[in-house]
Amino acid sequence: MKKIIGVAILAAAAVFVLAALIHQGQKQENQDPQVETQQEVALPDSGHTLRIQGSDGQITQMDLNQYLWGVVAAEMPASFHEEALKAQAVAARTYALHRGTTNNHPDADLCTDYRCCQAWIAKDQAQSNWGDKAIEYTNKITAAVADTANQVILYDGQLIDAVFHSSSASATQDAVEVWGNSVPYLQSVTSPEGDGVPDYESQVTFSSQEFKDKFSAAQPDAVFGDDPAAWVTDTQRTTGGSVHSVTIGGVTVTGAQARTIFGLRSATFTLTYADGIFTFSVTGFGHGVGMSQYGADAMAEEGKTYSEILQHYYTGVTVEECPAEFFKEATP
Numbered sequence: 001m002k003k004i005i006g007v008a009i010l011a012a013a014a015v016f017v018l019a020a021l022i023h024q025g026q027k028q029e030n031q032d033p034q035v036e037t038q039q040e041v042a043l044p045d046s047g048h049t050l051r052i053q054g055s056d057g058q059i060t061q062m063d064l065n066q067y068l069w070g071v072v073a074a075e076m077p078a079s080f081h082e083e084a085l086k087a088q089a090v091a092a093r094t095y096a097l098h099r100g101t102t103n104n105h106p107d108a109d110l111c112t113d114y115r116c117c118q119a120w121i122a123k124d125q126a127q128s129n130w131g132d133k134a135i136e137y138t139n140k141i142t143a144a145v146a147d148t149a150n151q152v153i154l155y156d157g158q159l160i161d162a163v164f165h166s167s168s169a170s171a172t173q174d175a176v177e178v179w180g181n182s183v184p185y186l187q188s189v190t191s192p193e194g195d196g197v198p199d200y201e202s203q204v205t206f207s208s209q210e211f212k213d214k215f216s217a218a219q220p221d222a223v224f225g226d227d228p229a230a231w232v233t234d235t236q237r238t239t240g241g242s243v244h245s246v247t248i249g250g251v252t253v254t255g256a257q258a259r260t261i262f263g264l265r266s267a268t269f270t271l272t273y274a275d276g277i278f279t280f281s282v283t284g285f286g287h288g289v290g291m292s293q294y295g296a297d298a299m300a301e302e303g304k305t306y307s308e309i310l311q312h313y314y315t316g317v318t319v320e321e322c323p324a325e326f327f328k329e330a331t332p
Contacts, residue, residue: 041139043069044146048327050096052120053108067110068092068145073126074119075164076293078137081300084293085144087309090319091291092118094152094162097326152322153310155185159326160314165286166293167197169241169268172313173288177238178256178267186289187315188240193284194298202265204280211262211278215248218261222249229273242268242288256287290314 046064053059071092072085080088096110099117112120127134153160161183165172168191175186193200206214208228216222224231234247243255255267266284273279286292291313299309307319 038135040135041142043142044149046150048150050110051108053105053111055112059108064093064096065145065149067096067120069141070112070120070122070126071096071118072141072144073123073137074121075114078126078130078133078140080293080297082140082144083300083304083306083309084297085140086148086306087291087296087300088164088293089141089144089148090151090153090306090310091162091164093148093150093322094159095164097152097322098159098161148306150322151319152326153314153317153319155314155317157323159322160185160317162314163287163290164293164313165284165288165290167191167193167200167284167286168288168292168295169266169283171240172290172292172295173238173240173242173267175289177240177244178242178254178287178289185314185317188238189312189315191292191295191313192298192302193292193294194301197294199265199285200283202282204262204264204282206262206278208276208278212249214261215251218257219249219251219253222251224249228276228278232271232273232278235271240268240288242266246271 043065045066048064049061050064050067051059051061052067068089072088075092076085076088078085095118099110104116105111110117112118121129123138127138130137153162163186170191170193172189172191174182174188176182177188211228212224212231216224232246232248234245234252236244236246238244238255243258245252245254246258247253248258253261255269258264259267259269262280264280264282266282266286266288268284268288269280269282271278271280291310296309296313299312300306304312310319311317
């Protein structure tokens with residue numbers, strides 16, 4: 001009997017150990033993908049080199065993919081949907097190759113100033129900004145650049161000027177109504193911005209004197225009467241709802257000029273006057289032409305691919321492998 005009891009105890013112990021080993025194996029199997037996602041994926045080279053002028057004026061040669069990674073990280077929130085990030089990568093690649101042939105930098109192809117070319121951020125700085133999301137976001141952007149390898153946006157076989165902005169007021173703007181130049185692929189289209197766009201609606205207020213001083217500094221020929229309520233007249237709007245032109249103090253300026261003069265987030269605004277205060281009620285952020293980044297994210301959430309997003313925002317274009325003739329290699 002004792003032998004039987006001993007055998008039973010040993011058998012039970014063996015079952016327990018076996019179960020523990022199986023559980024540990026399953027646990028390890030379940031953990032492996034998590035461990036793998038914490039590893040940074042290498043960014044492949046594109047085989048094409050650019051000369052990039054930094055904020056300090058120094059020029060650095062870098063692979064096109066390395067440059068694009070920094071642009072996407074700087075220009076679009078890494079939390080966005082993967083298809084939106086891919087759309088941004090293709091737009092940025094197209095913009096870079098197009099601008100590289102028309103830029104004002106004699107010794108460089110592009111600079112890192114968003115007011116001139118495209119914003120750019122170094123990987124270590126981006127990862128520092130992302131905190132515990134650093135590896136996840138790094139790999140998302142790496143995938144966006146790598147998965148769209150050498151793809152660009154073409155119109156009639158030529159690289160387009162793939163301009164973009166943060167958010168629109170339900171529709172983008174026609175380039176001719178913002179900059180005065182008609183561009184066939186930069187037409188006004190609907191833009192589903194979605195929820196959660198930061199500062200989508202904003203307000204800027206000025207006293208009558210502040211309003212007068214700001215405009216007069218930019219437009220010295222303006223004449224302001226005694227009644228501030230009569231200072232602003234004849235507001236004209238674009239098909240996309242932005243201000244095309246407005247007359248202030250007898251001087252007509254474009255909506256883009258008014259945006260700059262008064263420091264507004266966009267030219268999609270209404271202007272009211274009451275009790276000595278001028279109030280700008282502004283919608284969206286940016287010039288409103290080309291791809292809306294928040295609109296792209298909303299479309300991606302709806303199931304649209306990056307190609308569909310790009311072909312929506314840029315009228316009549318194709319998304320395809322970049323012809324070799326558009327690659328201009330950097331010289332030592």
